[in-house]
Amino acid sequence: MEKDAGMVLHTLFEQTARRVPTLPALQWKADSLTYEELDRVADAVSGWLSRKGVGRGSFVGVLQERGLEMVVAILGSLKAGAAYLPLLPSWPTEQRLEILDEAGCCCLILQSAFRCESASFTGAKLELDDCRALARVEPPPAERAEVLPMDLAYLIYTSGSTGKPKGVMMHHGGTAANISRNAHLSCEEGTRCSFSNSYTFDVHVADIFKPLSVGGVVIVTRDIFRIPPVDTLSTLPSRVTRARVPRALKRIIFTGEPPTQASIVRIPSTTRVLNIFGATEFFDATLKIIDVHGCPSKLQSIGKPLGDYVPLWVMDPDSKELLQSGAVGELVVGGLQVSRGYIKRPELTSYKFFQAPWLASEKQEGGRVYRTGDLVRLCQDEEYEYLGRVEQQLKLNGHRIDCATVENKLTSIEGVSEAVVVLRDGDLERGQLVLVAYVSPSSAAVSVSSFRDGLPAHMVPTRVVGIDTWPRTSSGK
Structure with missing residues (x-):
């Protein structure tokens, strides 16, 4: 990777913008931007940030609903030399403010709809509702920010197994080099690539920058259930079980969880x-x-x-x-x-x-x-x-149980799309625990006897419970 190690994320896009300036780069519903236009509006954001003192080592919060401005805010932050911190509008206001404070964000790029709930943020705020309007009044930065491969590119908060959000700091070098080497696997010039994953899910980096590094088109969508025609779809496997996959689709990129x-x-x-x-x-x-x-x-x-x-x-x-x-x-x-x-x-x-x-x-x-x-x-x-997972190995009556093995057995049964195995109280008076399997959809005809073969006796759930709706994280997992 040495030959690619000197790259930074936004230069992958800038090189493409110089090569194919008039090709479409970004689309949201009926609105779109060419590479040249996207570069210009991102420069306007970068210029505004630079004049507010944002630069290398800074963190910029991004609070945007889906649209052109979400990607523009990300590119503009990187061009200014900062690392961006994506924030979901659906998160509680207090949680967002705590994250901004912990990260030491000096600036917040937000839609005006979130002005009131972000009033207590004391840093600089850029209300970005119309990127073209901003570009008409904000010039690009006087000097291009020098960004090094080991500078931070983004900070993503993930709840993990504890439920307490933790911020993962990712630098430019490895991400940019990996994208440079592997973008061809999912797209090429002119390829229409979906961006339907949450931007607080790390996969969004590939969804945005792989197409933009080769001349593809990033198609911003809310979800995969109402998606315009695309060539490449990036998604969690579990979301496909609830959607109709178009026959014209050339590629599906599964990530985030094992396919079933x-x-x-x-x-x-x-x-x-x-x-x-x-x-x-x-x-x-x-x-x-x-x-x-x-x-x-x-x-x-x-x-x-x-x-x-x-x-x-x-x-x-x-x-x-x-x-x-x-x-x-x-x-x-x-x-x-x-x-x-x-x-x-x-x-x-x-x-x-x-x-x-x-x-x-x-x-x-x-x-x-x-x-x-x-x-x-x-x-x-x-x-x-x-x-x-290591922590998915349960112990019951002295036996070690690999939950994934049992869950894989369940999802191999016709009609079962997802399965989760957990320990639950079985006999409250005796304090005994039992192994319980939850499967979806609830209409799936699954009995304990239907998957007993091939599993040790201690790994066979005591009962199977049908469920239609699973609680999910912001990334859809």
């Missing part, structure tokens, strides 16, 4: 399906091209590393010792695409990001790795098989 048979069967055979494995703490790491007519068990494969610049290991979660091929352990990711860590969370950062003892001879940047919390094993075909 219920999501695959809805995809036309002419559509190419790619499963890309990544996380907020590290950019895209592995790729699996899925055969929609293939064996359901292969859906658990997350594929192979995207390149030799994505080093992966499997370690024992407790001892941190490396495991041999075929052994089940925790996936560890290294390389430039690993983030800087969690803002103002030093203890959590030191636990999740550490200097790998097996890379003791490497320099600091090369030896720092991230423990994903994902259970995998390296198979004979050199693909990594995803087996669930």
Whole structure:
């Protein structure tokens, strides 16, 4: 990745804008911007921010509903040298203000509709409702901000397993280099690519910058249920189970969660399906091209590393010792695409990001790795098989239960789209716990006897409960 390591995110777009200025770059409903127009309005935002003292090391909050201005605010912040912090309008006002305060945001780009609820924010505010109107009155910055690859590009808050939001700090270098190398997998010049994922979900970075780095068109949409014609759709697999997939679709990019048979069967055979494995703490790491007519068990494969610049290991979660091929352990990711860590969370950062003892001879940047919390094993075909989360291994009556194994068994049953296995109180008087499976839709005809075969007795749920609506995070998971 060395030849790409000097890149920063917004220069990928700027290079394309110089090459194909008149091609469409961004579309929202009936409105659109060419590359030249998008560059100009983003420069106007950058100029406004620069004149307010925003520069390298600054954080800029972005509070926007979907539309052209959401992408313009992101590009303008990066051009000013700042890292952007996406905020969801649906979050409670107090939560947004706490996040802005923790990050030390000096500026907030918002729609005027959120003026009142953001009144207590004391930093500079840019109300951005019409990017073209702003460009008519705001000149570009007097000087172009110098941005280095290891400067922060964005700060994304994720709730994680604890429910307490934590901010992940990601730098330009690894993200930009990864996009530069792999954008061709999902788009090329003229490709219409969906941007329907939440911009507080790390996948939005690829949704925006992969098309903009090659001359594609970013089609901003609210969701995949009411989507205009596109060539490439990026989405969570579980969302496909609730949508009709157009036959003209060329590619589906699955990310964020493992695909299931219920999501695959809805995809036309002419559509190419790619499963890309990544996380907020590290950019895209592995790729699996899925055969929609293939064996359901292969859906658990997350594929192979995207390149030799994505080093992966499997370690024992407790001892941190490396495991041999075929052994089940925790996936560890290294390389430039690993983030800087969690803002103002030093203890959590030191636990999740550490200097790998097996890379003791490497320099600091090369030896720092991230423990994903994902259970995998390296198979004979050199693909990594995803087996669930480390914390998903439950203990019941002295037996260790791998929830992912049981859930995969359930979703292989015809009619079951999603499944979750948990421990619940069974006999309150005796204080006994039992294994309970929740499946959707509730109409799925599933009984304990229908999936008993192939599972050890201690991994067979005591009862199965049907459910139609799952609680979901802002990213749709």
